[in-house]
Amino acid sequence: MTCKSTALLIAGAARWCDTGRVTGRNLSRAEARTAQIATIKKVSRALIASKGVSGLSLREVAREMRVVSSALYRYFATRDDLLTALIFDAYNDLGASVERADAKASSESAGDRFRIAARAVRRWAKRHPHEYSLIYGTPVPNYVAPVTTIEAATRVPRVLSKILSNAQGVHPFPLNVEAARDVDQFLEVDALEEVLVDVPREMYVRALMAWNMIFGFLSFELYGHYVGSVKNANVMFEKVLDELAALLGL
Amino acid sequence: MTCKSTALLIAGAARWCDTGRVTGRNLSRAEARTAQIATIKKVSRALIASKGVSGLSLREVAREMRVVSSALYRYFATRDDLLTALIFDAYNDLGASVERADAKASSESAGDRFRIAARAVRRWAKRHPHEYSLIYGTPVPNYVAPVTTIEAATRVPRVLSKILSNAQGVHPFPLNVEAARDVDQFLEVDALEEVLVDVPREMYVRALMAWNMIFGFLSFELYGHYVGSVKNANVMFEKVLDELAALLGL
DNA sequence: TGAAAGCGAGAGCGATGCTCTCTCAAGAAA
């Protein structure tokens, strides 16, 4: 049952020992390490998908990998560290999905690109509800996002704002010009300028609202707050996108 | 340390035995039971407030109450049952807060009433962030809202819609009449009519959006998604309310 | 070739949710 005689294994083929140890001549220690980390995350994602975030247990991951639980602590010092890695991956996975969808829609009108990007967000969220919760649901207590995560988290806003900035000249709903003048009083305009490139400041509030509305909608949909009021969320989402597009002048 | 000789306690005064048992002549069994339930919930709320929902442990509640953990199972068969009771209370507490705020604002204009109600939601959420998460954050796995909870959950929407229906005749942003005609295709119009009394159907989508936007904003604010973009959430919230009021024609 | 570092096994600690049995007190029935 244990794996005392790794020397007996066929040297040419890297493979899993019964006990989970990665061995074989053609897999360096570093490679084995990244492979193990990938496996841990893969199994964790599967576990989260079936039991939710709170159902993720290091011991069960270990059991699944036919490894003793203490072995996992070589790779993640803490359950929260594992979650942090998964959060990071989720942001990037979502961001990549939306970027991909937008890239394919480069010839569309601004309004259509906006809708396509928003639908990509929703599609990802509905396909990965628990990973969505990981990043947009209740945060894990004491969790503080590392800097790398912050960057990954801006990928979706960046796509939306690129669409916005490409759509200059179209006339939005009447803007409250007075309200837009003191925008630097309550927004981090310096940071926002790096994301909302070429978007006029009068639009910042509405841009943030649109971003917030998309995720607010998904939280309501996924968490059941639309039960009893919204019968067909697909259609409702399109209606919301219509309103948002009008608000943004798309 | 144990409480074998309750007969020796002063009969006239109901009091806690050292071991947690409620005793005394003037406290009936039923009264003692409701008192214990109230205490359990009170201690649980305090625990949630300091450690978050996931930090709520029946054993710690029991310790706090100087009672053995198994005793709590006389009142809540499961940790999730306790959470369900707390969710119910949270909905009602939030609903009552907003109703109270709106009742005091009956002489204000529709726009002001809308803002006052929305601010009441936000104030409650910021004062009870963990209870907010309980009802608007990631749901507990396998949780299904009992009917009584559903009713409690509609108290806030009811207030908002009452304000809306009282504000007929004001002209909203241009409504997409075409989009509003097939509202019964994707909304539960029968159920919505009982909440959105006297609100025209063309407004249903925007009314739902406003409701959703308020809570979406709070989730973003409380869960840190505005870090790096919104400097002063108080002001930003007012801007959002301006936009929503305009959208609703208030 | 030999020292250093990485990794998994395994035992163990304190904590969790939950179950079960035991005992005793309170309320209802006689």
Next chain:
DNA sequence: TTTCTTGAGAGAGCATCGCTCTCGCTTTCA
């Protein structure tokens, strides 16, 4: 008043969890 039923807490126990520590083996590197 006495008997019987029911409700409540105590306490032991089970399976599980996150996490720590030591041990022995293997890979890596000087």
